[in-house]
Amino acid sequence: MANKLSIGRLLVYAALALVALYYLLPLYVMLTTSFKTLDDIRQGNLLSLPHAWDGGAWAKAWASACTGIECGGMKGFFWNSVKMTVPAVLISTMIGAVNGYVVSMWRFKGSDALFTLLLVGCFIPFQVVLLPMAQLLGWLGLANTTAGLVLVHVIYGTAFTTLFFRNFYVTVPDELVKAGRIDGAGFWTIFFRILLPVSGPIFVVCVIWQFTQIWNDFLFGVVFAAGEAQPITVALNNLVNTSTGVKEYNVDMASAIIAALPTLFVYMVAGRYFVRGLTAGAVKG
Incomplete structure (x- = not known):
């Protein structure tokens, strides 16, 4: 009975982990892409980590990105x-x-x-x-x-x-x-x-x-x-x-x-x- 309960609990945890992974995947893609350079984005794939972590996109998004005709960032x-x-x-x-x-x-x-x-x-x-x-x-x-x-x-x-x-x-x-x-x-x-x-x-x-x-x-x-x-x-x-x-x-x-x-x-x-x-x-x- 204890073994069956343990196996059932492991299955529940595995299912929860898969669901969490499914929901966190878009956030992972957004986060890693935001630290990539444009060359890194073109040469890599969607799920790859940045070759060199670059925060320039964050600085531009905050202070100088163009939101239409204005370029004052977010x-x-x-x-x-x-x-x-x-x-x-x-x-x-x-x-x-x-x-x-x-x-x-x-x-x-x-x-x-x-x-x-x-x-x-x-x-x-x-x-x-x-x-x-x-x-x-x-x-x-x-x-x-x-x-x-x-x-x-x-x-x-x-x-x-x-x-x-x-x-x-x-x-x-x-x-x-x-x-x-x-x-x-x-x-x-x-x-x-x-x-x-x-x-x-x-x-x-x-x-x-x-x-x-x-x-x-x-x-x-x-x-x-x-x-x-x-x-x-x-x-x-x-x-x-x-x-x-x-x-x-x-x-x-x-x-x-x-x-x-x-x-x-x-x-x-x-x-x-x-x-x-x-x-x-x-x-x-």
Whole structure:
């Protein structure tokens, strides 16, 4: 029985290793290609290691690669994405926390209908909101700005964060909230003193979810931003599709990794907490 179990476990590990290899292979190709020279790329094969590791493609991708008619590299667009993503994540997460608290703990007339509408908002395709959102940004004077992109992502992401927090808060024992009310705690006191201290797991879920969605977004960035306000995903698309001169695959790969590094870092650091947060109630109810 022990031998059969050991063989079965070895087979499971072997299958997991093959799957991991399959998913990591594109990252390996991107990473090795980014450190190759153009001659090395032409003379070698896709899976070969660089003959001489060269970081010149990374320096060019960051500082001087052409993203269309501009040749200032990815650095400006990288910081655009940072300035867009950080406030959008924080604002949408806090709004979702308050909304989830309201629809789960403070029942009022129409609360179920409101939650249903927010739930429907999670399934509205990006394309449906493009025209009304463009008109709204025009009215507010935020068209083609980073602040406009922040507003767009806050509005679109609030439905998701509200759903996550609501489904987490319905698992919190009602006795805690009732005890607070008996002791004279009001709306905000209960929220800040009772619920927020136990909301760490779901905050991690929302931050990772929102960060990934907003940082990797291309459609909103290409539609609602222009020129120097564009995020890094749009700049990466422009760089890869630039057809002047020799095609520099090493620069393209380095640029793609630069664009993906923040989300890779977030998942490497906080990925296990994401799973814990989901199992703590983010998908229950």
